[in-house]
Amino acid sequence: MPPDAPVGNDRPRLGVSRCLLGERVRFDGGHKHDRFLTDVLGRSVEWVPVCPELEMGLGVPREAVRLEGGEAAPRMVGVRTGRDHSRTMARFAAVRVRQLAGLGLHGYVFKRRSPSCGTARVRVYGGDGAASRRGRGLFAAAFMEALPLVPVEEEGRLSDPVRREAFMERVFAYRRWRALAAAPTRAALVAFHAAHELQLRAHSPERCRALGRAVAERTGRRPAALVASYGAAFMEALAVRATIAKQTRVLRCLGELCRGHLDAADHRELAGAIDAYRHFRAPLAAPLTLLRHHAEKHRVAGAWGQTYLAPHPGAPPPRDRV
Ligand code: SF4
Structure with a gap:
């Protein structure tokens, strides 16, 4: 599929941990079907399912894995054998994330607590066998580092209607920004900011003002560079809670x-x-x-x-x- 290809009936395209769609790809041959994702959200988005552990060759069923070592750079090891899969995962993630970037994803729903897919609060076991809950799944970490503007969320948090709404708001806003970035002109950026002004103010009036100043400035920067830096600050502003x-x-x-x-x-x-x-x-x-x-x-x-x-x-x- 080419980058930013039109999808289905123009629905946003979201990556998703494959087990959440009900596919039996977990280590024990089971799944973690999330009915909200398939029966509700699935009606308005196009899913791009990914199971990093399966796709990197671990198969089903497989030995369960967990994160061990320091929180900053944990290793992924087999729970029973201690076999280290960290390098295989790093190589796989680099390639797969590049592919996903090429698909122009507008968001990603990850499986929480997974040593591969969890975005936060994943258990990391230290040498004494005690676990902290400050880790991030290795595949999710690679994705978020390579594509920091793409909105991500975990399936458990999406059962909260407020979080769900905030996520979808960012997904659609990100999609609009990508359309702008595909044909960047100063006039289009001015119109984009004007249309989003109240949405931005509901999240962060200060950031909205800063973005307005950046748009108005005559710095001689090329429109593509201007739109790129605007996009980063725009997505950051929308991530601030709308009280x-x-x-x-x-x-x-x-x-x-x-x-x-x-x-x-x-x-x-x-x-x-x-x-x-x-x-x-x-x-x-x-x-x-x-x-x-x-x-x-x-x-x-x-x-x-x-x-x-x-x-x-x-x-x-x-x-x-x-
Ligand atoms: S959490 Fe991620 S790695 Fe684990 S089964 Fe689901 S998709 Fe696969």
């Missing part, structure tokens, strides 16, 4: 933009929905749905076209965002 206080400020800002188009009843309804959200009495979708309706109906300048109103293209406003 209720920051969301409320953005909602009120949108409310002000819409104000001139609303009658008294509409305005009261919108203000009430924002207030209910702020006091945990309603999900974010309540004021967001109203704002989207008003912004679309009246084509409100500064509001209509903001990615904040529809972080998932073509999808209804998420019900679980808080």
